[in-house]
Amino acid sequence: MAWTEDRVATLSKLWAEGLSASQIAKQLGGVTRNAVIGKVHRLGLSGRAKPSRPKPAKTQTTARATPKPKPAKAQPATRRSAAKPKAQPSSLPVSTEPPLEAKPLKDGSYATILTLTDHMCKFPIGDPSADEFRFCGRKTDPDEPYCTPHSMVAYQPSRRRNSSGKMISIGPAPTSRKRLR
């Protein structure tokens, strides 16, 4: 697609109207937003509503100028952030209370969002909006957000329980959850 005069006219108009490059591109058809932006720049009408422009100059020249080694990136690996138990089990079938209560720390206090550390079970205890809210705080296995018992309730597999109500023997680990990556 070539930039005919009328197309450029349309481009200018839409751009002036504040439409985004992709919007304009879509409307014009046959061009990508990059093309639009490129053209806009070439036409010299880049900045639209730019009150201030403290742009200290982009720093991407290096990437371009450099031969670009591209050593095969290690791995995207979606960052696994700290566990977020979220929502309280207030609407669970039976007991609203988890099998395990929070365990006092050595100093007698309880684990809070402030005192939770790496190897402490992050299983939430109580109402998150309440002052008494705390975390289990027990020791956890490396990498695990919860202590073993809490892992079981937290990651209750889609597996059922047996008739006696007991859990089906799950392996030592918190079940299957280390997916992905």
Add this chain to the structure above:
DNA sequence: CCCTGATTCGC
């Protein structure tokens, strides 16, 4: 992850 505009550069 979606989107934005900005920039560079091979064509």
Add this chain to the structure above:
DNA sequence: GCGAATCAGG
């Protein structure tokens, strides 16, 4: 001149 690729933000 063109626009894909890429960057930097939101």
